[in-house]
Amino acid sequence: MIRPKLLLRLIHINWVLVFHGLDEIVLKTHLFRPVRYLAVFSPHFWLRNSSDSRGARIRRALEDLGPIYVKFGQALSTRRDLLPDDIADELVKLQDRVPPFSNELARSIIEKELGMSISDAFAEFDAEPLASASVAQVHTAVLHSGESVVVKVLRPDIEGRIRSDIGLLYELARFAERFWADARRLRPMDVVAEFERTTLDELDLVREAANAAKLRRNFENSDVIYIPEIHWPLTRRKVLVMERIHGIPVGNIDQLREGGADFKLLAERGVEIFFTQVFRDNFFHADMHPGNIFVDLPAKYIAVDFGIVGTLSLSDQHYLAENFLAFFNRDYRKVAEMHVESGWVSESTRIEEFESAIRSVCEPIFEKPLKDISFGQLLLRLFQTARRFDMHVQPQLVLLQKTLLNIEGLGRQLYPDLDLWQTAKPFLEKWFHERIGPKAKIDKLIKQFPDFAEQFPEIPSLIYKALDNAAHAKQHAEMQNRELMLLRQQMDNNHRRTVWAMLVSAAVISAAVLFQ
Template sequence: MIRPKTLMRLIHINWVMMFHGLDEIVLKTRLFRAIRFLAYCSPNYWLGRTTLPRGVRIRKTLEDLGPIYVKFGQTLSTRKDLLPEDIAEELVKLQDKVPPFPAETARKIIEQQLGQTLGEAFAEFNPTPLASASVAQVHTARLHSGEQVIVKVLRPDIAGKIHSDVALLFEFAKLAERFWPDARRLRAVEIVAEFEKTILDELDLVREAANASAIRSNFKNSELLYIPEIHWPLTRRKVLVMERIYGIPVGDIDALRKGDADFKKLAERGVEIFFTQVFRDNFFHADMHPGNIFVQLPDKYLAVDFGIVGSLSDTDQRYLAENFLAFFNHDYRRVAQMHIESGWVPSTTRVEEFEAAIRAVCEPIFEKPLKDISFGLLLLRLFQTARRFDMVVQPQLVLLQKTLLNIEGLGRQLYPELDLWQTAKPFLENWFKERMGPSAKLKELLAKLPEITEQLPEIPNLVLHALQSTAQMQQQIQHHQREMVLLRKQLKSNNRRSLWAILTAAAMISAALILQLPGLNY
């Protein structure tokens, strides 16, 4: 049963879609051809159609529906290879050009959070937003010390909108799992739960600041990536103040080209940064759409917006690394075996069949640059393979898959000639060598040496205690063995007595019966 509040939100979503004329776009698709007559029920049909292009209508609909829908549009905007050009160009605007909220509202939030006026906190504050996104907007400012900073302010009343939309997603997921068998395999409810955790974390700017500091520490003095510094005294749950950076948006290809950017190196470094964060640091920026990534010419990345980050368990990390390496080495049998061993596909799956299916999907795309790979067709074939073999989706990896999709999309825009496989393979081989080789095991032993040395004086006592425990256990076992022998003897003796008693009773009963027979009177 859908809750009244959720039902009202659903009605509002439909009203917004109709207001922007999306009912016309939806009904024009082949999937809904059979019910196109419903267009006559739409107010837009009788009141007149909007003249705005379809891409603008889709963007405006997502903006009006709120942060979750904007996030969805941002993710799609990185995949221009999967969308018509007019729609993709409009969705790019969702990255940092969402309609802002009033500057006066921003001022009130900042002053309430900091407990001081804007003049006390900043020497200068620009009321015109530098950028505005789904969850927050950014203003420029100058500290009294002279440093140029940006001030990120959380949108007012955003938590309530997100909670209502997540509740609606849960309802859809539950209905899907109830009536659509594939939804259970896709673990729809668990995926929504993972998404809820991720987006609610984004509402705490102190958490985001901590994420930024951690990644900044991981890439300290790096030639690959620069992370701006956080100004902690002015950072609160709804306000974040950090160093202002200057760079060219990674999606502005014309500006990069005019600045003689090294596109090949940028594409390769993007892949290297991703694998470094996932496998070396196990802490990765999971919202790497072009609105959050800038370039310091000629080939260094600058990153902002760390509200969404991800990490993996040790098991998932090693398992993924082995899978990637097996893919790069065309070892499809190993990939199939690992999927079965991990429980991602049923244990009854035939390795040979699954190996052949994986080869059919992956072999056509190897040793090809990004520009020659149809990722739309690849995704379709992956979904078909997953359905055929009842492959279970892993919710804890959805964030990683989204990030990989973003990285691949950036690589396609920057340098379509990039060979993704050859760029990533050396990194993973080195990672395995560092983690699993003899030198890695020696380092692990040396790291534990102080702990072992500290416990050395206790070893004689531990050995003595172990020996005493063993002796006591042996005595207990011997005691129990003696008790078992006595018990068996007692049972044997009892069995003999019981047998004689039964025979005696039987004889007495037989004699009594014989005496009662007719003609036997003594």
């Protein structure tokens, strides 16, 4: 049974939807229809601005519901191909224009975290936020050394609101597992657990700073992307200070066009950055919506907001790379075999049948530019195939899939004529050659040589110890065999004695009966 606290949260969610004029959503939820009729007794219901567009009403509802819902809106905002323009235009505002909290509250959080006054920490501090998002807001400042920086401040009481909504997600996942036939395959509890981990990690700004530092090292001196530098002395769990960057938001297409941006190169570099992070570094920025990406003209990316990052296990990384390459080569049988081998579909799946299903999904989109691919139709076919072959959701890949959706949506906006296949295939082929080619084997041997050299003097003693253990093991086995033989002989003797005793007893009883 659902707990009272979560029931109240569900009622509040429906109340917010009604308040913002999204009554039709509530009316479709039979349990909460009374909320629609109770709302008319609230003064706020009659004071609401009913002239707002549906996009504005959806955006404001998501803002009022909290950070998890804002993140959902951010993810949707990157998929203009799936949304009407009026809704997409409003959801874009969730990327960096969420209503901010007060300057006084921001200053008090900063001073409490740093243990010093704002004037001691900064030569200048702008009270007006530069940007405000679901989890934190950003102020500009100048250090006493003269460096321009941005100060990211966590929203007050954000953790409690997030935990409350995650609790609701767990409750919904439990209901799904009990009453939904597809729940075993979709693993809702595991997906919510993965979402909880990444979301709560985002609330630790020291962790985010460490993520930024690692990405900065990975792309040091890169011509394709720049990662700003962290100012560690003033970074705490709720406050992050880093170098201020200047660029054009990647979603501002008109401004990029006026500045002479190279859209084709930007789109190709976006694909390169994604595959480099996933396969070369195995450490990728997993929140790459347009609010977190800027452009240094003509074609260099600048990334911010590193709260959510992802990594893959070596086996998942290998299987993904093999699947991508097989797909680019139209080797659908290899794709089918890899899915079975990795355990993503059942071992009992017929390879030929699965191969045919994959071909029917992939062939219609192959070698087409992004603008000619109906992403909605593609998703529908993928979901149908997954359901038909009982494909289980892989929670560890959810972040990667989310990032891939963001990148693909961004590519559609920047350069719809991008040929994703020809852009990505050379990178993967190069990665495979470097990873498993002859040179890779030699490099691995050279890398392991110091360890081998260190252990080389111990090899004679290790061989002697192994032989000694083998000899003792043989002696021990022979001794056990002798003991087993003796035990068997003793059991045989006992068995014969028992049989003779039974025969003698039977003879005595028979004689007594006959001569009675």
